[in-house]
Each structure stands twice: as C-alpha cells, then as structure tokens.
Amino acid sequence: MTPKFTVYVLDPYHPDAIKLLQSDPNIKTILPTDPAQTCWHAHADGIILRSETVLSAKDFSQAKKLKVVVKQGVGVDNIDLDAARKHGVAVHNTPALNxxxxxxxxxxxxxxxxxxxxxxxxxxxxxxxxxxxxxxxxxxxxxxxxxxxxxxxxxxxxxxxxxxxxxxxxxxxxxxxxxxxxxxxxxxxxxxxxxxxxxxxxxxxxxxxxxxxxxxxxxxxxxxxxxxxxxxxxxxxxxxxxxxxxxxxxxxxxxxxxxxxxxxxxxxxxxxxxxxxxxxxxTPHVGASTVENQCRSGTVVIDTLLKVLNEETAPGKVC
Missing domain, CATH: 3.40.50.720 (NAD(P)-binding Rossmann-like Domain)
Known part of the structure; x- marks a missing residue:
C-alpha cells in the first residue's frame, strides 16, 4: 500500500509513539535523523514537534501541503499561530497530560x-x-x-x-x-x-x-x-x-x-x-520529562495527528 500522508517528526519522541506512527500503513514517517528532514516544507502533510523547533511565518508560507501540526505539551509559543491560520494549517497540543x-x-x-x-x-x-x-x-x-x-x-x-x-x-x-x-x-x-x-x-x-x-x-x-x-x-x-x-x-x-x-x-x-x-x-525545562509522561503524551500526539489527517474530530485544537 502506498502511504497517503507524509509526517515529519521534527523533535525527539518516545519510542512507543514512533512505533505507533510507523505502524500505520497510510503514513510515511520521516524521523529527526533522516537527511530528508530538510525537505519537509515541500512534502509534509503533518508535523509533530516539541519545544525545540520553532515554526515561523516563513515556514508556513513555504509549506506546500501541510495540513496539521501537533505539539507535545501545552505551550505553543514556538508556533506562529497567526501564520498557521492564514495558511489553513490546524494546530493541536496535548493539554492536561503534563x-x-x-x-x-x-x-x-x-x-x-x-x-x-x-x-x-x-x-x-x-x-x-x-x-x-x-x-x-x-x-x-x-x-x-x-x-x-x-x-x-x-x-x-x-x-x-x-x-x-x-x-x-x-x-x-x-x-x-x-x-x-x-x-x-x-x-x-x-x-x-x-x-x-x-x-x-x-x-x-x-x-x-x-x-x-x-x-x-x-x-x-x-x-x-x-x-x-x-x-x-x-x-x-x-x-x-x-x-x-x-x-x-x-x-x-x-x-x-x-x-x-x-x-x-x-x-x-x-x-x-x-x-x-x-x-x-x-533546571532546563524538564517539568514534563518523566518516562511515563513522555510515553503517554507522545502516543496522544500520534492519535491526534492521525485523527486530523483522516478528517476526524481530535482533541487539543488550538487553531
């Protein structure tokens, strides 16, 4: 089966979350270690990230196919929400899990x-x-x-x-x-x-x-x-x-x-x-950094991403 969507993992995620994403036959997964990371603007249908990566207005203007961004955690100040709205990109987070x-x-x-x-x-x-x-x-x-x-x-x-x-x-x-x-x-x-x-x-x-x-x-x-x-x-x-x-x-x-x-x-x-x-x-912003929380919130990110890509109702919608 040819994957329907290409998803870029821009920041490190718990192995259980990555395994869940890779198990979906409709998804082509590009991991942070893949050299193809630099090409996400041209190919990404979906992006998952954490606080390490900043998405600017320029990023959204260059994103040709992007439908959804899901951020692990609550804060989305590293994402230009106005630019996301302008370009019709849904942004979700994972409230309450941390x-x-x-x-x-x-x-x-x-x-x-x-x-x-x-x-x-x-x-x-x-x-x-x-x-x-x-x-x-x-x-x-x-x-x-x-x-x-x-x-x-x-x-x-x-x-x-x-x-x-x-x-x-x-x-x-x-x-x-x-x-x-x-x-x-x-x-x-x-x-x-x-x-x-x-x-x-x-x-x-x-x-x-x-x-x-x-x-x-x-x-x-x-x-x-x-x-x-x-x-x-x-x-x-x-x-x-x-x-x-x-x-x-x-x-x-x-x-x-x-x-x-x-x-x-x-x-x-x-x-x-x-x-x-x-x-x-x-401490270097490690409030959410427990094994249990990273596993739980990471899998919620994947579930949210898949729901949005499949046009289903998903939690944590920011814009």
Missing part, C-alpha cells in the same frame, strides 16, 4: 530549595564541613501557597501542597471562571498584589502572552515577603529576570527555582550571575 509530572517537579524543586538540599550537597562534594546549625532550612508545613494561573497544572500543584503539607492555597487568575477549582479548598484573590503579600510560596502556571510577559517584576518583588520562594515552571518571560536577580541579591525574597527561562537551556554564559547564588536552583 499536569502530574510538572506538579511533581514544582514540589521537588521547592523542597530542594527550602531545605537547602542542593546547597548542602555541593558543600559536601567540595569536602567542606557542614555545620547543621548554619544551614537551617524552611519548612513548608501549613504555609501559604499562592498559585498564579488556575488551570490544570495549577490545580494539581494546589492539591499536592494541600495533601502533603496542609498548606493554605490562594488562587489568582483574571480569566478563570468564578467556579474554577470548586473541588479544591482555596481562597480566590482578585488582585495579584494581594496574593504576593500573603504567600510564602509563589508558583507560576500561566502561558506566555503579552498580558503575562514580565508579570513578576520589580514592583511585584517589593510586594513579596522576604521569606518567600518564587517558582517558575511555566514559561520564560513571565518573570523579569533582571528584577529577579536584583531581588535575590537585595534579600527581597528568600530564593527562587526556575524550570523556565527566557534563554533555554540555561548556560553559565547566560545565567552566571543567578547560578552563582546559593538560593537559586535552575
């Missing part, structure tokens, strides 16, 4: 910072003597957690802090419906500064939009407690990184953990000043 793994990382990073685990580990590896009275951590038990962004990931994060540490949850989201999280014990606040002033932990779960770019900046750090921790496992650009560096150096907040930065992956060249601080932990 919630558990991202929430796990948020909690893991927060606890690693609050209990100074990385700092102590580095000292031991250097052969330094660690005096316990001089490396006191901060307990999260019954603290106030401010969740900015009341979507799927934010909800799972809230549930974890509630269940594990009996925390008080504050939720802020100017666009979420009034009945959002009606099954989660929380207090809804309608002003960001109100959340910032009360929270011991501020955790971000918003997309990168013009309305959210730099939403945590100089003025917001002034509102936060000196004992507060900032967590960004959402998107780079939501936090003003120059203002964050200043806030940390001046002791305006207790510390920060970042899994999302404006420059990814983080390097010493780009983030040497932040990485020199003991009260900062950075």
């Amino acid at each position: 919630s558990e793994s991202v929430a796990e990382l948020c909690m893991a990073l927060t606890l690693a910072l609050s209990r100074r685990i990385c700092e102590i580990d580095r000292a031991i590896r250097k052969g330094q003597r660690v005096v316990r009275s001089q490396v006191l951590g901060v307990s999260m038990f019954r603290k106030t957690v401010g969740v900015i962004g009341m979507g799927n990931i934010g909800k799972v994060v809230a549930q974890k802090w509630l269940g594990a540490f009996e925390c008080r949850i504050l939720g802020f989201d100017p666009v979420a419906p009034k009945d959002a999280w009606n099954d989660v014990k929380h207090d809804r606040v309608w002003c960001l500064d109100e959340l910032l002033k009360q929270s011991d932990l501020v955790t971000l779960h918003v997309p990168l939009l013009e309305s959210t770019r730099g939403m945590i900046g100089e003025e917001q750090f002034k509102d936060m407690k000196m004992t507060a921790i900032l967590v960004n496992c959402a998107r780079g650009g939501v936090v003003d990184e120059a203002a964050l560096l200043h806030a940390l150096k001046e002791g305006q907040i207790w510390g920060a953990v970042l899994d999302a930065m404006e420059t990814e992956p983080p390097t010493l060249e780009s983030y040497g000043d932040l990485l020199a601080l003991e009260n900062v932990i950075m």
Whole structure:
C-alpha cells in the first residue's frame, strides 16, 4: 500500500509513539535523523514537534501541503499561530497530560530549595564541613501557597501542597471562571498584589502572552515577603529576570527555582550571575520529562495527528 500522508517528526519522541506512527500503513514517517528532514516544507502533510523547533511565518508560507501540526505539551509559543491560520494549517497540543509530572517537579524543586538540599550537597562534594546549625532550612508545613494561573497544572500543584503539607492555597487568575477549582479548598484573590503579600510560596502556571510577559517584576518583588520562594515552571518571560536577580541579591525574597527561562537551556554564559547564588536552583525545562509522561503524551500526539489527517474530530485544537 502506498502511504497517503507524509509526517515529519521534527523533535525527539518516545519510542512507543514512533512505533505507533510507523505502524500505520497510510503514513510515511520521516524521523529527526533522516537527511530528508530538510525537505519537509515541500512534502509534509503533518508535523509533530516539541519545544525545540520553532515554526515561523516563513515556514508556513513555504509549506506546500501541510495540513496539521501537533505539539507535545501545552505551550505553543514556538508556533506562529497567526501564520498557521492564514495558511489553513490546524494546530493541536496535548493539554492536561503534563499536569502530574510538572506538579511533581514544582514540589521537588521547592523542597530542594527550602531545605537547602542542593546547597548542602555541593558543600559536601567540595569536602567542606557542614555545620547543621548554619544551614537551617524552611519548612513548608501549613504555609501559604499562592498559585498564579488556575488551570490544570495549577490545580494539581494546589492539591499536592494541600495533601502533603496542609498548606493554605490562594488562587489568582483574571480569566478563570468564578467556579474554577470548586473541588479544591482555596481562597480566590482578585488582585495579584494581594496574593504576593500573603504567600510564602509563589508558583507560576500561566502561558506566555503579552498580558503575562514580565508579570513578576520589580514592583511585584517589593510586594513579596522576604521569606518567600518564587517558582517558575511555566514559561520564560513571565518573570523579569533582571528584577529577579536584583531581588535575590537585595534579600527581597528568600530564593527562587526556575524550570523556565527566557534563554533555554540555561548556560553559565547566560545565567552566571543567578547560578552563582546559593538560593537559586535552575533546571532546563524538564517539568514534563518523566518516562511515563513522555510515553503517554507522545502516543496522544500520534492519535491526534492521525485523527486530523483522516478528517476526524481530535482533541487539543488550538487553531
């Protein structure tokens, strides 16, 4: 049987997802390692990708046959959606699938910072003597957690802090419906500064939009407690990184953990000043990077792609 569609895999995917794609006789699969990758503009009916690849307006204008792009994960800021609409290309993502793994990382990073685990580990590896009275951590038990962004990931994060540490949850989201999280014990606040002033932990779960770019900046750090921790496992650009560096150096907040930065992956060249601080932990956007999640979300991407190519209703439609 001659394949009906040619699909280009532009970024690495879990082997189970690739196996599922290759098992369909109607699909010709071009993998990232195939030299034919450079010709996708001329031949691709469908594309699957992750955050590594950027699709620009020029890419869409050159794509001769492209019908659908499916992005693993929620964020689609690496895809020019206006250009996709202009050229009649459907764009889908995989909402809600990353919630558990991202929430796990948020909690893991927060606890690693609050209990100074990385700092102590580095000292031991250097052969330094660690005096316990001089490396006191901060307990999260019954603290106030401010969740900015009341979507799927934010909800799972809230549930974890509630269940594990009996925390008080504050939720802020100017666009979420009034009945959002009606099954989660929380207090809804309608002003960001109100959340910032009360929270011991501020955790971000918003997309990168013009309305959210730099939403945590100089003025917001002034509102936060000196004992507060900032967590960004959402998107780079939501936090003003120059203002964050200043806030940390001046002791305006207790510390920060970042899994999302404006420059990814983080390097010493780009983030040497932040990485020199003991009260900062950075990871290279690995919130969704568990074996289980990559397998599950990868197979959902393939299922979505095949449905769209076969003109069936598919989940996660962005445009």
